[in-house]
Amino acid sequence: MKAPLKVSCKFSFFEISDFFNLNVNCYLTDSISFGESPVSMGEAPAFLVDDLQKDLTNGFHLKLKGHETAINIGHNKTYVIAGMENESTSNIEVRIYDKYTDEWVIPIVLGTKPKSSKGHTAVLLDEDKILVIKGNSTSDDCFWFLEVNTAFVREQKKRFETDVVAWSRGVIGEAEIPIVISGPSGVGKGTLISKLMEEFPSMFGFSVSHTTRAPRSKEQNRVHYHFTEHSIMEKDIKDGKFLEFASVHGNLYGTSIEAVEAVTDKGKRCILDIDVQGARSVRGSSLEAIFIFISPPSFEDLEKRLRARGTETEEQIQKRLKNARAEIEQGNSPGHFDCILVNDDLETCYKNLKKLLGLSEGAETPHKLLPESVEIHLEHRVSKIDQKILINCGNSEENSYRNMFLLDLSAIKGGAPGRTRGLNLLTVEPSINGTKMLS
Numbered sequence: 001m002k003a004p005l006k007v008s009c010k011f012s013f014f015e016i017s018d019f020f021n022l023n024v025n026c027y028l029t030d031s032i033s034f035g036e037s038p039v040s041m042g043e044a045p046a047f048l049v050d051d052l053q054k055d056l057t058n059g060f061h062l063k064l065k066g067h068e069t070a071i072n073i074g075h076n077k078t079y080v081i082a083g084m085e086n087e088s089t090s091n092i093e094v095r096i097y098d099k100y101t102d103e104w105v106i107p108i109v110l111g112t113k114p115k116s117s118k119g120h121t122a123v124l125l126d127e128d129k130i131l132v133i134k135g136n137s138t139s140d141d142c143f144w145f146l147e148v149n150t151a152f153v154r155e156q157k158k159r160f161e162t163d164v165v166a167w168s169r170g171v172i173g174e175a176e177i178p179i180v181i182s183g184p185s186g187v188g189k190g191t192l193i194s195k196l197m198e199e200f201p202s203m204f205g206f207s208v209s210h211t212t213r214a215p216r217s218k219e220q221n222r223v224h225y226h227f228t229e230h231s232i233m234e235k236d237i238k239d240g241k242f243l244e245f246a247s248v249h250g251n252l253y254g255t256s257i258e259a260v261e262a263v264t265d266k267g268k269r270c271i272l273d274i275d276v277q278g279a280r281s282v283r284g285s286s287l288e289a290i291f292i293f294i295s296p297p298s299f300e301d302l303e304k305r306l307r308a309r310g311t312e313t314e315e316q317i318q319k320r321l322k323n324a325r326a327e328i329e330q331g332n333s334p335g336h337f338d339c340i341l342v343n344d345d346l347e348t349c350y351k352n353l354k355k356l357l358g359l360s361e362g363a364e365t366p367h368k369l370l371p372e373s374v375e376i377h378l379e380h381r382v383s384k385i386d387q388k389i390l391i392n393c394g395n396s397e398e399n400s401y402r403n404m405f406l407l408d409l410s411a412i413k414g415g416a417p418g419r420t421r422g423l424n425l426l427t428v429e430p431s432i433n434g435t436k437m438l439s
């Protein structure tokens, strides 16, 4: 049965040229609002649709928490985004209405779903993702991107042979690109990384990998590795939780997306200690990084270090040495790494590593402050000009200049399966001659 779309068209043009001294009109995106209280947020939606909730013809067989938006993409698809609440979910859920087939489709949803709030607004960006702004939320949780046709989602659609959408949390500000450090077992990667983290504790954070190998005596779970079982890790890999993984020296190792994002969320630069295969996978992924290979001065030195460390059995040492030959060959061949550092004298190698990363002797650059949190009200209006979104949280004519933000999306990076970074949020303040932007 066709969804009873009772449509009353109500385009709303919102004059903002005063604010920007731009001679443009700006309008709410093509959005539909469902439910009893037609529009809880925003000036007015492009379309109003009633009564869908009554018969649950909106594709959801769950109780709405209170708000839905819908975005038309292409000629036939409407993406309905709704805050849901029942015993199985309190997340924002997604359904797709296909006008051609007259059917509701439940897509595979990848990524962490945003928690439901009492309302949200939705804005279509570049026909491939929807910006969802949660009301009653602060800037660390209010901007979400629902990717519907990005390169990542297209790839996943092919893999699953069905409709796929992917959530990516929006994060204000840039992060420095991660550092991937590779090299054979016993070359000194761990030693160099520890020195760096000790000298610059607020600048760097370690990506804690998952592994199926047994912990060494001094290793702590969740600090050095997430020690796990083969079957669990395989399932997580299948569920798309890993940025890369590889079988190394007979065990499974992998970097979860969360491991890298958790470091970056703290405003720190992420360091990954991964093998050559893993480094190659990261190079082929959407994660931009700097790739450093640590090489031993000689094979004999490597063997001595590995034995002196005393953490492996003779059999494990033999396996590691055998693999080391192939790793050194690959590490030294062009195209895989941005830089090769020979770890002969430890202090010299450490100095070179710091030079490479642009760090001056002993001077820790102040930790980049994370942007102050701002609050997006439940009642807010959004307007879009190119890659800029004006968010007006003022609730009357008099204070409409107050609580106004400009979200600049022109420099966004990353995206699903990780976070979307590089959002720039500016506070808009009135001034005598027009409008002033405060960052």
Ligand SMILES: Nc1nc2c(ncn2[C@@H]2O[C@H](COP(=O)(O)OP(=O)(O)O)[C@@H](O)[C@H]2O)c(=O)[nH]1
Residues within 6 Å of the ligand: 182, 183, 184, 185, 186, 190, 209, 210, 213, 244, 245, 246, 248, 249, 253, 254, 255, 273, 274, 275, 276, 277, 278, 279
């Ligand atoms: N691909 C990949 N390799 C990893 C990861 N974590 C660690 N490794 C690599 O696995 C190899 C073995 O690590 P480990 O068992 O800690 O031994 P070690 O290198 O001798 O200290 C090293 O080459 C690490 O760089 C990961 O998440 N992914």
Ligand SMILES: Nc1ncnc2c1ncn2[C@@H]1O[C@H](COP(=O)(O)OP(=O)(O)O)[C@@H](O)[C@H]1O
Residues within 6 Å of the ligand: 183, 184, 185, 186, 187, 188, 189, 190, 191, 192, 305, 306, 308, 309, 343, 344, 345, 346, 347, 349
């Ligand atoms: N430049 C160096 N000269 C001599 N020994 C070193 C040097 N760098 C590291 N080591 C030692 O070699 C051993 C292996 O180093 P480690 O950092 O555990 O290597 P990896 O993490 O690459 O497996 C450790 O006992 C460490 O103290």
